[in-house]
Amino acid sequence: MDIPALIAKAETTHTLAKDEIVALLADDAHTDALLAAADRVRRLYVGDEVHLRGLIEFSNTCRQNCHYCGLRRDNAAVVRYRLEPDAVIDLARKAHGYGYKTLVLQSGEDPYYTVDKLRHIIGEIKKLGVAVTLSIGEKTCEEYSAYKEAGADRYLLRIETTDRRLYEALDPGMSFENRLRCLRDLKTLGYEVGTGSLIGLPGQTLAAIADDILFFRQIDADMIGVGPFIPNPDTPLAAAGGGTIALSLKVVALVRLLLPDVNIPATTAMETIDENGRIKALRSGANVVMPNVTEGDYRRLYALYPGKICVGDTPAHCRACIGGKIAAIGRRVAAGHGFRQKRTAR
Ligand code: 5AD
Ligand code: SF4
Ligand code: FES
Numbered sequence: 001m002d003i004p005a006l007i008a009k010a011e012t013t014h015t016l017a018k019d020e021i022v023a024l025l026a027d028d029a030h031t032d033a034l035l036a037a038a039d040r041v042r043r044l045y046v047g048d049e050v051h052l053r054g055l056i057e058f059s060n061t062c063r064q065n066c067h068y069c070g071l072r073r074d075n076a077a078v079v080r081y082r083l084e085p086d087a088v089i090d091l092a093r094k095a096h097g098y099g100y101k102t103l104v105l106q107s108g109e110d111p112y113y114t115v116d117k118l119r120h121i122i123g124e125i126k127k128l129g130v131a132v133t134l135s136i137g138e139k140t141c142e143e144y145s146a147y148k149e150a151g152a153d154r155y156l157l158r159i160e161t162t163d164r165r166l167y168e169a170l171d172p173g174m175s176f177e178n179r180l181r182c183l184r185d186l187k188t189l190g191y192e193v194g195t196g197s198l199i200g201l202p203g204q205t206l207a208a209i210a211d212d213i214l215f216f217r218q219i220d221a222d223m224i225g226v227g228p229f230i231p232n233p234d235t236p237l238a239a240a241g242g243g244t245i246a247l248s249l250k251v252v253a254l255v256r257l258l259l260p261d262v263n264i265p266a267t268t269a270m271e272t273i274d275e276n277g278r279i280k281a282l283r284s285g286a287n288v289v290m291p292n293v294t295e296g297d298y299r300r301l302y303a304l305y306p307g308k309i310c311v312g313d314t315p316a317h318c319r320a321c322i323g324g325k326i327a328a329i330g331r332r333v334a335a336g337h338g339f340r341q342k343r344t345a346r
Contacts, residue, residue, distance in 0.1 A: 001019075001020065001023040003024065003029065004033065006020050007030065007037050010024075010254070010257040011037040011040065011041060011257060014257060014260050015258065016254075016257075016258060018207070018210045018211065018214060021209075021210035021213055021214070021254060021258075022206045022207055022210045024254060025210065025247065025251070026206055028246070031250060034250060034253050034254075035283065035284040035285070037257060038254070038257050038284050039283050039285065041256050041257055041260050041285070042256050042260075042264075042285050042286070045261045046260075046261065046287045046341075047287075048331045048332060049287070049332055049333070049334035049336075050282065050287055050288065050326045050331050050332070050333055050334060051101075051102065051287065051288045051289075051334045051338030052099075052100060052101075052102075052288075052290075052291060052319075052322065052334070053100070053102040053103070053133065053265075053288060053289075053290045054092075054095035054098070054100035054103045054104065054290075054292075054293035054315070055106060055290045055291065055292050055293060056095070056103060056104065056294055057292070057294045057298060057299070057302040058082070058083045058087075058088045058107050058294075059107035059108060059110045059112065060080055060107070060108055060303070061080045061081075061107070061108050061110040061112065062107075062108025062109050062110060062137075063108070063109045063111060064108070064109050064137070064171065064173070065172055065173060066160075066171045066174075067169075067171070067172070067237050068198065068201065068229055068231075068232065068235060069232065069235065069304055070232040070234055070235060070305060070306075071108045071302070071303070071304060072235060075234045075235065078301065079301055082110065085117050085120050085121045088121050088125075089124045091293060091295065092124075092128065092130075093128065094293070094295075094315065095293040095315060096128045096129075098316065098319045099319070100130065100293065101335070101336065101337045101338065102130060102132075102133060102154075102338060103125060103133070103293070104134075104135055104156070105121070105136065106135040106136065106156075107135075107136050107137075108137070109137035110136075113136070115146045118134075118136075118146075118147055118150070122134075122151050123151060125151075126150070130337075131153045131154065131337045131339070132151060132153055132154070133152070133153065133155065133156060134154070134155050134156070135155070135156035135157070138157070138174070138178060139182070141185040141189075144185050144186055148189050148190065152191070153192060153339075154192040154194060154222070154223070155191045155192075155193055155194065156195070156223065157179070157195060158194075158195050158196040158198070158225065159179060159180075159196070159197055159212065159215065160179075160197055160198055160201075161197050161198065161201055161204055161208060161212065162197070162212045162215045163203075163205075163208040163211070164176040166201065166203050166208065167179070170201065187219065187220070192223065192339060193221055193222050193223070194222060194223030194225060194263075195219070195221045195225075196216075196223075196225035196226045196227075197209070197226055197251075198226075198229040198243065199226055199228050199243040199244075199251055200228050200241070200242050200243020200244060200248075201240075202237065202241070213251070213254055213255055213258060216255060216258075216262075217259055221259070221262065222262060222263065222340040223262060223263040223265070223340070224255050224259065224264055225265045225267055226248060226251045226252060227243075227248060227267035227268070227270055228243030228245065228248045228270065228273050229242050229243045230243070230269055230272060230273060230305035230306065230307065231305070232303075232304070232305050232306055242273070243273075244273075245270065245273055245274040245277055245280070248270055248277075248281075249280055249281060249284045252264060252284050252285045252286055253284045253285045255285065256284075256285025256286075261340060261342055261343040262340060263287060263338065263340055264285055264286040264288060265281075265286060265288040266280075266282045266286040267281070268308065268309060268310075271309050272307045272309055278322075278325070279325055282326070282329065282331065289322055289326070291310075291315070291319060291321075291322050292313075293315040293318075294315075295314070295315065299311045299312075300312075
């Protein structure tokens with residue numbers, strides 16, 4: 001296929017067929033042109049502002065057993081913690097003090113946090129005037145509805161992979177159908193919905209990644225977080241090969257080209273495998289960064305994968321660090337809440 005023509009088509013029409021996406025993912029001769037096209041589309045649609053979302057990792061306890069994840073329930077090597085609701089609210093207040101306009105509450109799937117506890121946490125944090133994003137896994141429609149009523153604005157739930165067989169092999173006991181049901185419920189309830197996938201899972205093909213990108217479009221996702229799979233030594237996938245920065249950046253770029261107005265984070269996993277990974281992602285289509293605002297030892301214990309960045313740093317240090325990096329590439333930290341502004345193609 002004529003790769004430069006495909007890049008031009010993606011940049012102008014924001015549409016590609018599956019085999020065209022696969023051809024771009026497979027090509028290594030025109031990567032710079034692909035990433036540059038995505039950077040132009042990013043600038044045209046969402047501008048030079050970078051939205052910061054403060055990430056609170058409030059519990060590393062999980063009832064699921066995903067083969068790739070260090071927080072899986074069978075991993076006895078991780079010391080488990082749970083922050084009490086008032087401690088979560090306290091972290092949120094501090095993060096608000098650093099200027100964050102969105103706070104992301106993330107945890108394993110931890111039944112300790114009942115609807116009542118979460119309602120209390122969300123309600124108190126909303127009083128700060130921030131947008132609240134939840135990233136706490138699969139729940140019932142009633143639960144999602146209760147969190148929404150309490151004030152939650154957004155929800156992150158990665159599909160991880162749209163290859164149904166691979167999904168069910170890597171996430172034992174979980175059903176692909178239920179994950180789709182969750183994403184549908186969240187959309188129907190009026191959340192801004194974030195999803196995304198892992199890049200470089202064992203057995204994942206480029207065709208499956210192309211399907212992921214088309215899936216994000218099909219469900220009209222508002223936010224799309226992709227990052228490399230990083231093998232964790234305390235999991236069944238310890239010996240697997242991980243994802244690469246090159247392929248992860250190409251996926252970010254293709255997501256921006258095909259869904260020009262969505263919010264795309266430059267993920268922590270990118271920076272874990274490449275010391276400049278987040279900045280590279282910001283220059284390949286991304287427009288969001290999610291600095292960690294968890295304090296103390298909890299950062300280290302929230303060990304999805306090894307080598308996670310910022311585990312010894314404070315929220316204040318990370319805020320200053322990322323602010324400096326964003327300014328250094330001529331971008332600026334956004335002042336608003338950073339909701340998706342739906343735009344028609346230009
Ligand atoms: N490498 C990279 N990302 C991972 N996640 C879980 N385990 C890993 C890993 N080993 C991601 C999943 C999950 C998100 C919170 O962290 O995609 O949705
Ligand atoms: Fe639990 Fe999420 Fe890790 Fe799966 S990926 S084990 S659901 S924290
Ligand atoms: Fe944490 Fe740079 S963002 S040290």
